[in-house]
Amino acid sequence: MTLALRKLPSLAVVGVAFVVALAIFTLVNRPPSPSSGAGDSGATSAPASAATTEGRIRGLEEALEAGGGGPRTYATLGGALMQRLRETGDASLYTRADMAFAEALERDPRNLDATVGLGTLALARHDFRAALRHGQRARRIGPRSFAPFAVLVDAQIELGRYGAAERTLQRMIDFKPTLASYARVSYFRELHGDVEGALDAMRLAVSAAPGPGENRSYVQTLLGNLELERGRIAAAAASYRTALAGFPSYAPAEAGLARVDAARGRLQAAIDRLRGVVGRLPLPGYVVALGETGLAAGRRADAASDFELVRVQQRLLGARGVNADAELTVFEADHGSPRRAVRLGRRGYAAAPSVRAADALGWALTRAGRPRAGLVYARRALRLGSRDPLFLYHAGVAARAAGAPEAARGYLTRALAANPRFSPLHAPAARRALRSLR
Numbered sequence: 001m002t003l004a005l006r007k008l009p010s011l012a013v014v015g016v017a018f019v020v021a022l023a024i025f026t027l028v029n030r031p032p033s034p035s036s037g038a039g040d041s042g043a044t045s046a047p048a049s050a051a052t053t054e055g056r057i058r059g060l061e062e063a064l065e066a067g068g069g070g071p072r073t074y075a076t077l078g079g080a081l082m083q084r085l086r087e088t089g090d091a092s093l094y095t096r097a098d099m100a101f102a103e104a105l106e107r108d109p110r111n112l113d114a115t116v117g118l119g120t121l122a123l124a125r126h127d128f129r130a131a132l133r134h135g136q137r138a139r140r141i142g143p144r145s146f147a148p149f150a151v152l153v154d155a156q157i158e159l160g161r162y163g164a165a166e167r168t169l170q171r172m173i174d175f176k177p178t179l180a181s182y183a184r185v186s187y188f189r190e191l192h193g194d195v196e197g198a199l200d201a202m203r204l205a206v207s208a209a210p211g212p213g214e215n216r217s218y219v220q221t222l223l224g225n226l227e228l229e230r231g232r233i234a235a236a237a238a239s240y241r242t243a244l245a246g247f248p249s250y251a252p253a254e255a256g257l258a259r260v261d262a263a264r265g266r267l268q269a270a271i272d273r274l275r276g277v278v279g280r281l282p283l284p285g286y287v288v289a290l291g292e293t294g295l296a297a298g299r300r301a302d303a304a305s306d307f308e309l310v311r312v313q314q315r316l317l318g319a320r321g322v323n324a325d326a327e328l329t330v331f332e333a334d335h336g337s338p339r340r341a342v343r344l345g346r347r348g349y350a351a352a353p354s355v356r357a358a359d360a361l362g363w364a365l366t367r368a369g370r371p372r373a374g375l376v377y378a379r380r381a382l383r384l385g386s387r388d389p390l391f392l393y394h395a396g397v398a399a400r401a402a403g404a405p406e407a408a409r410g411y412l413t414r415a416l417a418a419n420p421r422f423s424p425l426h427a428p429a430a431r432r433a434l435r436s437l438r
Contacts, residue, residue, distance in 0.1 A: 053084045074104035075113035082120060087214065089283045091320040097121055112142045119151035123158075126323040128352045131155040146176050153184050157191070160354040162384065179208040183219060190226065191355065193385035199226050217247035224256045229388070231419040233263050251281040255289065263421035267297040270424070278306075284313045284324070288331055296424035307335050325351070329360035338368035355381045355391075363394045371401035389415040389422035393430045400433055409437050 060077040063069045078100035085093040098121055104114035119134030135151035142148060149172035156165035169188055173181045186201035202223045209216035224239030237260045243253035254277045261270035274290040291306035314328055325348025332341035345361030362377030378395035396411030412434040421427050 053080055053087060056080045057084060071104040071108035071111045072113065074100050074107070075111055075117055078104065078114065078117045078121075082117070082124070085124065089281050091316050091322070094121065094125065094320040094322065110141050112138060112145060112147060115141055116147045116151055119148075119155070123151065123154050125321050126158075126325070126352075127321075128155045128158040132159065146172075146178075149175065150180055150184070157188070158354050158356075159352050160357070162191075177204075177208075179205045179215075179219060182208060183222065186222070186226070190229075191384050191386060193387045195226065195230055195387060199223070199230075202226055212246035214247050214250065217243035217250045217253060220246065221250070221252045221256055224253070228256065228259060228263070229419060229422075231421070233260055233421075236260055249280070251277050251286070255286055258289070258293070262293055262296070262424040267293055267424060271297060271299075278309075282309065282313060284310050284317075284327065284331070287313065288335075291335070292423070292425040296428070307331075311336075323348075323351075326354075326356045326360040329364050333360075333364040333367040338364060342368050342370075349377075355384055355386060358383075359388075359391050359394055362398060366394065366398040366401060371398045374398040375402045375404070375407075387414070387418045389418045389430075390426065392418065393422075393426055396430065397433060400437065405437050409434065412437070 057077065057080045060069070060073060060080060064073055064077070078097045081093050081097040081100060084090070085097065097117070101114045101117040101121065104111050105118075108114075115134055115138040119131045119138060122128070122131035122134060131151055132155035135148050135155055138145070138148035138151065149168060152168050153165055153172060156162075156168060165188065169181075169184055173185060182201050182205035186198040186205060189195075189201060190198040202219065205219045206216070206223055209219050220239055220243035224236045224243065227233075227239055228236035237257065240253045240256040240260065243256075244250055247253075254273055258270040258273040258277065261267070261273060270293050271290065274286060274293060277286050278290055287306050287310045291303040291310070294300075294303040294306060310331060314324060317324060325344050329341045329345040329348060332338070332344060341364035342361070345357070345364040349357040349361045351357075358377045359381035362374045362381060364374075365371070365377065366374030375395065375398040378391070378398045381391050382395060392411045392415035396408045396415060399405075399408035399411055412430050415422065415430050416427070416434070419427075
């Protein structure tokens with residue numbers, strides 16, 4: 001799919017994790033909007049200069065305790081807490097950020113920063129309908145502000161409203177071609193199968209990033225992920241190493257290098273690297289990757305322990321209001337109860353009928369012994385033209401089990417052509433399935 005973004009030069013034209021992390025990045029890397037009501041008497045200036053996110057949070061809280069802050073300070077605190085959430089995965093920060101934004105709006109109901117912050121928080125909790133409402137309200141409060149666009153685009157994409165998302169994204173890039181704009185263009189193109197265009201846009205995002213630090217390393221890691229999706233392992237590794245040079249021990253880049261190790265057949269190195277990542281940042285996606293790499297290496301007991309940790313983390317996130325239906329659906333379909341996966345998948349698709357939700361439900365139905373129904377949703381997942389090898393693998397397995405061998409061969413061939421080593425667990429299964437069809 002070609003997306004004609006008028007102010008994006010030299011371009012031919014997404015897990016939920018990308019959307020959430022990018023939304024937080026956009027929230028915390030812009031100047032605060034002018035206060036629409038109660039003032040703050042400049043209380044945020046000194047804490048904002050703190051060298052670390054933790055130090056900034058401490059400074060803002062001290063200013064508030066001393067009575068030197070107002071709605072803007074509370075909104076800035078909420079943004080800093082969201083940044084810390086991105087850095088640590090600490091689920092308790094959801095509640096603290098929520099309270100900070102709510103206090104800002106209690107003091108000034110038209111505070112734009114807090115309204116955008118609540119939209120970002122809703123994205124982080126995967127409550128995409130609430131995120132859309134907050135984004136729309138932010139546009140009404142600040143019709144000339146760039147800030148609401150990020151929340152609106154992300155919510156529309158995750159709700160499967162791709163036409164609306166394209167129109168909003170065009171307005172966003174016309175308004176201000178920045179890192180936030182370029183990175184969303186990249187994700188939108190990737191969803192539509194334009195991986196080369198996605199790479200071009202992400203390179204512009206990297207060039208627009210600030211100097212060395214977590215934010216630049218974040219987009220450098222996203223560039224590595226795109227290179228890896230194309231099967232360009234050396235280019236992906238180089239991008240991840242550049243990210244680590246700018247921000248040592250950066251967990252997303254370390255996880256990327258673990259995927260590189262796995263793609264090169266170095267499963268023990270991948271396990272060791274992922275074990276270090278999980279020890280510092282035990283997010284479910286990293287733990288699943290660790291468990292699946294362990295399974296590929298024949299370490300079933302270790303994998304079972306890792307998958308139990310995933311369930312613990314999911315329960316903790318659920319207690320903090322985080323809805324992870326698509327991710328949990330695929331996990332349950334692969335490593336838990338396919339029946340439960342179908343229930344989760346139906347709930348997730350009803351709430352947000354995106355291509356990711358369609359893929360998750362289709363895979364759950366296939367694993368639950370209903371491949372014909374699974375194939376219907378697998379085709380919906382591919383309706384934008386995605387070249388995601390996992391989507392194609394799921395569709396291929398569904399088609400094979402549904403008695404459609406020609407379709408199955410096509411999907412599986414495309415999955416392996418996109419990246420023959422897309423997963424240490426599923427790529428070998430795709431090759432076996434393809435051989436059985438010959």
